[in-house]
Amino acid sequence: MADPVQITFLGGLGDIGRNCAAIECRGQVLLLDCGVLFPDEDMPGADFVLPDLEYLRDKADRIVGCICTHGHEDHIGALSHALERLSFPVYASRFTLGLIRNRLEERGVMDRTELKPIGDHDRLSIGAFDCEFIPVTHSVPSGLISAIRTPQGVILHSSDFKLDLNPVDGRRTDLARIGAIARDEGIRLLLCDSTNSEIPGSSRSETEVGEVLRSVLAAKAGRRLVVAAFASHIHRVQQVAEAAVAEGRKVATLGLSMKRNFALARELGLLRLPDHAVIDISEAQHHRPGEVCVVATGSQGESRSALAMAATGDSRWIQIGADDTVVLSSSPIPGNEARVAKMINNLVNRGADVVHSGSVEVHTTGHGKQDELRTLHTVADPEFFVPVHGEVRHLVAHGALAVGMGMPPARVVQARDGDQVELSADGLLNRGRVTSGDYYFVNGRLVESGPELFRDRSAIGAEGVVSVVVVLSRRDGRLLAQPRFESRGWVGGEAARELELQGADEVAAAVGRFLESGEQGGLDRVVRRAAGQFINHSTDRRPVIVPIVVEL
């Protein structure tokens, strides 16, 4: 009997983000991606969310490596945190490794790993796993599909993908190789990107966006151009830069990650531009507007990003004005719409004209739509299928798509974060939750979990905080002074001072009655209740109350 293979989903099945799976066989663990999720408004203060790495705690010495399929944060962003606790080699393409290296160096964990470059079509052993890497098109260069050979057959992981038949770098998805593996060996299990599984049709090619960008640039002759895109979207940057150079413009980068990725991509030959066409952003102001094109980060309106700072007049590098055309070559990620809208208003308010994906087609998705998913299912012809990389609605829609193509429903296995599926001679079985799948939030230098902290923060953010300090005599248990009732963010201005004095009186009275009753203990509860009742009657608000009882 061949050994069974377990796959545990540590993130990415329920959200778009924090992609991470652990594939286990014969005591060895192979990680597939290790990314972050960007927090929503229910997680105030969190920088980002990690996968459920707790599951790996007692398997630390059995991790043979981590494959990173491509350089997006939802696939590589948690590596530096994982490597603070664990140690394993990382396998990825040269470009992806370049992005990873920046992060690991920033966090000082380079000595915890070895970075192992893999090329298109490479086949190598990672521990007992025989892995082959197949080129795939996506919105970042050098994405890789992984074909992982196990005692239970081939597991094919699609990575994030679209089927771009006319990619900027000519590097197409090698469907023929997937077809050959399917024919010669058979694909036992397909794990496939579900991001756009609800959307009919096919995605537009990246090169079509290039045509639109060229016409936008041509129509804005004489004006300075500021084009914002994802810093890792090298092919988009390439198309903008090429069009700009063809019109005699110089290209400058704005934003640290754009500067870094631009340099990395040029170094690796992924971004081709003559040296004379590239200038530093500090030189941009010495050229006439019509001679400059700035490629910038901040297309999502992130408040501290280069473009958002320029939009509010806070950039030291660039002043936006009536000579500028700003192109947002992206569409807002769900949750960022309001921020992007605010940034557009700020830019327009400074006199710039703004071109965005809501008005002109200056963006295309990096994720295949239904027809592209159907093509991959047809070519791979897997025995079993688990939809991955999506919110619940995307995973369910992707499952329905496979069934709609004739796959027996029993062979489509739905899983969620924390679940483990097992591939054995009996087939593919979801064994249910083997780890909590909880969110682990990074906030500054600490990692937090559980909803309590964010409930408190939401309450403090919405209603403020009130602290009540009561000081008693240790000798006779009497009140030594009037209680101190202090608030922040509860009531505005002078009204707060007046209410705080009244609140202190109410608490003093309640404490006096309690002490006279001769009851023992529970004074902080009495203080909290008295303060709460007063706050409720006087303001009908629900600030967080912090009672502090001190004996001197």
Ligand SMILES: [Zn+2]
């Ligand atoms: Zn992704």
Ligand SMILES: [Zn+2]
């Ligand atoms: Zn991606």
